[in-house]
Amino acid sequence: MMTPPIRIGTRGSRLALAQASEVRARLMAAHGLSEEAFAIEVISTSGDRILDRPLSEVGGKGLFTKEIEEALFEGRIDLAVHSSKDMATILPEGLEISAFLPREDVRDVFIGRDVSSIADLPRGARVGSASLRRQALLRRIRPDLDLVILRGNVQTRLAKLRAGEVEGTLLAFAGLKRMAMEETASQILPVEDFLPAPGQGAICIESRVGDERVRALVASIDHRETGVALSCERAFLGELDGSCRTPIAALARLEGNRLRFRGMILTPDGASAYERTAEGAAEDAQALGREAARALLAEAGPAFFESWGEARTGWRAS
Numbered sequence: 001m002m003t004p005p006i007r008i009g010t011r012g013s014r015l016a017l018a019q020a021s022e023v024r025a026r027l028m029a030a031h032g033l034s035e036e037a038f039a040i041e042v043i044s045t046s047g048d049r050i051l052d053r054p055l056s057e058v059g060g061k062g063l064f065t066k067e068i069e070e071a072l073f074e075g076r077i078d079l080a081v082h083s084s085k086d087m088a089t090i091l092p093e094g095l096e097i098s099a100f101l102p103r104e105d106v107r108d109v110f111i112g113r114d115v116s117s118i119a120d121l122p123r124g125a126r127v128g129s130a131s132l133r134r135q136a137l138l139r140r141i142r143p144d145l146d147l148v149i150l151r152g153n154v155q156t157r158l159a160k161l162r163a164g165e166v167e168g169t170l171l172a173f174a175g176l177k178r179m180a181m182e183e184t185a186s187q188i189l190p191v192e193d194f195l196p197a198p199g200q201g202a203i204c205i206e207s208r209v210g211d212e213r214v215r216a217l218v219a220s221i222d223h224r225e226t227g228v229a230l231s232c233e234r235a236f237l238g239e240l241d242g243s244c245r246t247p248i249a250a251l252a253r254l255e256g257n258r259l260r261f262r263g264m265i266l267t268p269d270g271a272s273a274y275e276r277t278a279e280g281a282a283e284d285a286q287a288l289g290r291e292a293a294r295a296l297l298a299e300a301g302p303a304f305f306e307s308w309g310e311a312r313t314g315w316r317a318s
């Protein structure tokens with residue numbers, strides 16, 4: 001008798017499909033299964049459909065995951081593949097992250113239309129990004145730039161760049177690499193200046209709590225080091241906000257059993273920033289992230305966070 005295929009839920013963008021295929025390939029290799037053992041189910045999310053407003057205005061992170069999580073919860077798919085960066089810090093009841101893939105390059109890249117680096121952009125040049133973090137980090141080093149929202153999936157954004165809507169944009173190197181488009185990057189940005197978003201470059205698998213079949217299936221491809229780093233970054237994010245409405249950056253790396261963490265909060269204009277580094281044992285990953293967040297909250301003070309309340313307004317569509 002034929003066993004029904006394992007249904008993998010994903011968004012339909014080129015990047016999302018590349019990520020789902022990577023998960024499928026790893027599961028095939030780990031369990032000696034053929035491609036026919038899987039079915040990739042494409043699910044359209046609000047984040048894919050609402051393209052004229054910044055994410056921070058329409059409701060932040062859950063937007064790329066909501067419809068997929070509903071399908072998972074209702075049993076229309078068996079597991080979901082996400083970019084960890086797009087996940088809310090609190091998952092819907094009944095769902096859990098059951099595996100992480102080894103993390104890709106965590107860095108941001110700059111893509112210029114006519115120039116090959118941020119420094120080469122002319123004064124006042126128009127640069128597009130939908131990420132408050134990237135905008136704030138960019139403003140710190142180039143306050144003269146004219147920053148506009150650039151929404152849409154990677155292909156859409158690159159098309160807007162080519163069409164001349166903007167002179168440059170910032171993207172995650174991980175996404176370009178997964179799509180075999182790394183030559184698109186003009187400049188790889190160092191994490192010292194461009195601390196990534198929590199979860200950047202990490203693919204995760206979400207499944208139903210109690211679904212032991214799927215849990216056993218994905219356990220074999222889970223990358224522990226990535227999971228430890230992510231639990232630290234997600235604890236940091238969760239303590240601060242957890243939505244997409246605020247410029248928050250964080251990166252944890254496991255070296256041996258030592259976890260090294262750097263976290264940062266910024267005002268949207270980049271004028272004010274607080275950062276913190278911490279180091280600890282892998283077992284204390286969550287506490288490390290949480291404590292770093294609390295320390296930053298105390299240090300920055302209430303006045304700082306008023307700027308976050310205004311972060312949702314004052315945008316201009318590109």
Ligand SMILES: NCc1[nH]cc(CCC(=O)O)c1CC(=O)O
Pocket residue numbers: 064083084085086154170171172173174175199200201202203
């Ligand atoms: N919704 C945007 C998104 N979510 C994850 C990635 C990149 C891949 C990753 O960080 O794993 C991107 C595109 C980008 O920031 O360039």
